[in-house]
Amino acid sequence: MEPTELERIARQIRLRDLQAVYEAGAGHIGGEMSVIDILTALYFRVLRVWPDQPKHPERDRFVLSKGHTACALYVTLAKRGFIPEEEISTFLQPHSRLNGHPNNNKVPGVETNTGPLGHGLPVAVGMAKAAKLSGAKYHTYVITGDGEMQEGSNWEAIMAAAQFGLDNLTLVIDHNRFQQGAALADTNDLAPLRPKLEAFGWEVTEINGNAMSEVVPALEHRSSRPHCIVAHTNKGHGISFMQDRVDWHHKVPSKEQYDLAVAELSEAI
Amino acid sequence: MRRSKYIRPAHLENGSDKPRLTTSAMIASIAGPDQPTKPAPFGNALAALAHKDDGIVGMTADLAKYTDLHVFRSAHPDRFYQMGMAEQLLMMSAAGMAREGFQPWVTTYAVFASRRAYDFICLAIAEVMLDVKIVCALPGLTTGYGPSHQATEDLAMFRGMPNLTILDPCDASEIEQAVPAIAAHKGPVYMRLLRGNVPLVLDEYGYKFELGKAKLIRDGKDTLIISSGLMTMRALEAAKHLQKDGVDAAVLHVPTIKPLDEGTIVAECRKGGRLVVVAENHTVIGGLGEAVAGTLLRAGVLPPAFRQIGLPDEFLEAGALPTLHDQYGLSTLKVTEAVKGWLSK
Incomplete structure (x- = not known):
């Protein structure tokens, strides 16, 4: 699938995600808007997956460690x-x-339970190591x-992956520069990320994580x-009044805001 | 500026470049003098099992030697992973390997697994019922190194974790039997480990380990001692001493802390008029003692008296292990005295 087509799908996913959160x-929503281009590129171009066989042994493994953006993953899946x-309309219903966080026991296509930050990468290290031992090609x-990188368990995993x-x-x-309560720069500022990963022995690529032409390659x-992509993204990307505003980490739009956001996203489609 | 001069330690002289390791404080044996022991029962049992099962992998946070996993490392170097001093990663990468069909056996000290990696074990392993075996040395008071290494509350913490099977084996023969049994059980297991030269006790009684089962090791009409781990060894020794004083003590060994064999415990406690004593190498809070107490209350079984032998609700002192076991009431002598005292009242 070509980048322009992927961009169109990403906009549709943004719109459905917005509706789901509103309903x-x-x-x-902020972190969902920032990550949706990467999710789209993964599921519609990069990952070898078989939706009718979610446990296919040759599938590529994908772990959404920032599990609080589960809705974006559900819409993509x-x-x-x-x-x-139509199941998306049940999001968060009894x-x-x-x-609110993806559960592998319940949802086909969800590889690993996440939610507590700092869980996804060390599990992924185990999955990648298992492939080395078994000879699997996934x-x-x-x-x-990016705020999640403040969790020490990630750096244990980064060490081991290189080793x-x-x-x-x-x-x-997903380097959207904001965490739950404040800007990354005003918390424990890990930026710049590239030299830190490189110092641990990783290859690092920096991209605009909201530009499909950079995300796919x-x-x-x-x-x-081990390869790290530092994806520079915008929190709330695609919706003007949400973009780069920390309060949109988990704020829910009012009716007026929702209509405005729908109009902006629909225009793009 | 004054700089201190490096002095070559004496043990490096005489042509040897190998430091002489003296780790007696860390790996202090719980075996009594002249007690038969077996070396590294866990490591040997796992290495043997892995010859038959190529899905078994061994992983440790730089504690292979002190968890007896070095035996597995020697036998199966291609399936051994040194994860470094990173207990969160240890648990999580084991979760990842278990997701891909391997059966990881991870080892560290009980303090690190419980206090440092709890969140990771809980959500990445237990919630999803992954087939990870967590085997941890230095449970309860089995080191003199003080609170940093004494896992006095590990059972209390892990009992609260759904899906987790918890074992507190007594001796070398039980560990040897438990390894294949928990390998055959598909799901997460936490096993307290006795390592090094581990006493052989239960073979004398013809004991057979069964996962989830409490076993009456000896019967007696005056008191019933319910115990797990090394305290079963102490209870059996105490029972012999008590016998000489005309006290008839039964010992019910409970190696599986969770799920608890409530049926056997209730049935034994129902048998008339015995003082019930629960003995455990753990704080009296949240371990076997309170588990038994809750079981009995729920079943409406009230023994004439109920007493606990266990560690106090405090951070313990450092020192020589036999001294500490006397101080905190875990030694055979102290168990014997305590039971006699309670029976005389």
């Missing part, structure tokens, strides 16, 4: 055919399997938030070392 009255598209991708020579592992850091890149 549910909860969600993490639905659009790709893992779950029914007895729905689409909970590639393992994981997306973390074990995991060339079958790609980490994407970075995800398809293969290295002799």
